Amino acid sequence: MADRGTGTATGVSARVAEGQRGRGAVGGLAGWTLPADRLGSRRRAALESFTATGFPTAKQEDWRFTPVTPIAMREWQVDGGEEGKRGRGEVGTDELAQLRFGADWHTLVFVDGEFRADLSHRPVLPAGVTVEPLGEALARDPELVERWFARIASSEVTPFSALNAAFARDGAVVRVAAGIEVPEPIQLLFVATPGSEGRAIQTRTILVIEPGARAQFIESYSAVGDATWFTNAVTEVRVGEQAWVEHTRIQRESRRAYHIGLTSVHQERDSHYRSFTLTAGGAIARHDLQARLAGENVETLLYGLYLGEGEQVVDNHTVIFHDHPSCRSWEVYKGILDGNSHAVFNGKVFVKPEAQKTDAKQTNRNLLLSAGARVDTKPQLEIFADDVKCTHGATVGRIDEIAYFYLQSRGISRGEAQRILTYAFAAEVVDEVASAPVREGLDRMVQARLGTRM
């Protein structure tokens, strides 16, 4: 059943004030209105949930290292329906070409949080596959959206998830019907422009891969020009029985922007989900990746690479829920930190008593390139089953002097040796991406950032 969208500015403000007396601050949401669509009751519930908690504070363990105060204390502008529509951000064809991995692949482009049909490329898809912006999906197949919106990434997951469920007006909705294989990766490109200065950009993406289907996704958050905005992006992924999914998430936003992202994955039995997360942009960038292994014999591979420099704060939190027996999770996150950047890695693995024969391995390796860079890494394994194989390892180090010497003894300068050895460190995890064109595209991005030309 469709709800009326009814949130009003005053209603929101009142709750905001109430929330401020509670735990965290809720900041400047005054003037924000809930979108008027069929999801009204769920949006109101999400707003209730957010105002009850407010923004997280540094006192909460999960947010201890992520300074969200700059986000919480600022008055962000938000789209308020038709009257609030801003001028369209400019994204040139050349700029767009730089952000794409495959020119011919099915591509949805969102600029400053709004779907842009003129920039998107939507060739015919196999029957049973739909790739649509949220509004289109709500009009064509409202049951699909209502069924999955804020279900896997519910409002309880994080306060930002609740905020997003209340206010996200756009995003992508993808359905791959049972047994269908999508031959090429589907690209979802979220581009922000200086037109977003001072704005909150909230998008919600829903990926439903039905039993036995196979699909690859590129979800990219990038910028054309520098400005200060606040991206709050949530993605929900449902992987059906025996389905196979590769999901590549790239974040290369403005160095002045704040990026809070959540990816929630639900996997049914015998499914395979692999992700690669590249984090390179943002003043403060946080990504939460949560995977629930909701059936037997599930395989989950989480790879990540984060690159920090200047004053960047880069925070990755991952959670893997081993709820059933005989599942395998394999996680490798690597970080390269320069300047005064600060990286945080927190990897939780929960193994339920019934999840016997769990095989979980987590690795976090960090390379420091400067005296000012620092890393807080925290593996957190909570295992309640006895017949399991769970390991974790975390390292923080610098480039080995002997490796430097080896390259220098071949005539390579110390600076170039650093670039080569840093690239080598990154390449090891990029190599894990299954799709060759995606891997090569990521490799080019990493090289551009690190200054190598392989």
Add this chain to the structure above:
Amino acid sequence: MLEIRGLHASAGDTEILKGIDLTVEAGEVHAVMGPNGSGKSTLALVLAGHPAYKVTGGTVRLDGQDLLDLEPEERAQAGVFLAFQYPVEIAGVTNAYFLRAAYNALRKVRGQEELDPIDFLELLEEKLKLVGWGPEIMQRAVNSGFSGGEKKRNEILQMAVLEPRLAILDETDSGLDIDALRIVADGVNALRRPDRATVVVTHYQRLLNFIIPDFVHVLVDGRIVRSGGKDLALELEAKGYEWLTGEPEPQPA
């Protein structure tokens, strides 16, 4: 070409080289032999500029240029090459890229144009033959997962590509079977030229059956205690290092 005078070097507080004098002329092959712990590998590493060693006295000149003042890469650019006893593994970087980066770094210093990957591959084909390898080795990560023999061959391949004026081989024979030893030695011999010199650091005489030295020096406790022709190596083989040290050689733990 290479003149070492009164060279002293330490690792931490321990003095290892205690006054080395050695002159190597262009076209010559010198073998530096010695028991374990004599300092022969240290000499090789100090010449290449290894960061773990500190030079506390003496001079080293290559064609009149003071080597000790130079960074390791500047020594390489001046024509010094060290074949490592323990080559470093670099997962994530292909042999092709690494070698091209090194080759182009040297060309750049000489004011030559850098070679693009295609032209470089052509140059490589000939060099690969020297060590009996096909082109597929170039797509493997540098020394990563290589056997001991493969690593040593890779050092010789690098040497063949970089064509140094002074090649220093640090116990390149250690851990090699006879076939690998022959490949390595053939590679070294093929690179001998009247304007280049080679210093072979080795514990055993075995390698010198394949790389015939013009001079042999025996290093004991950081000093050269005897120098001679190639027959000195055979004499050492027959009599053992005890002959010169006066005491049984300490066995490695």
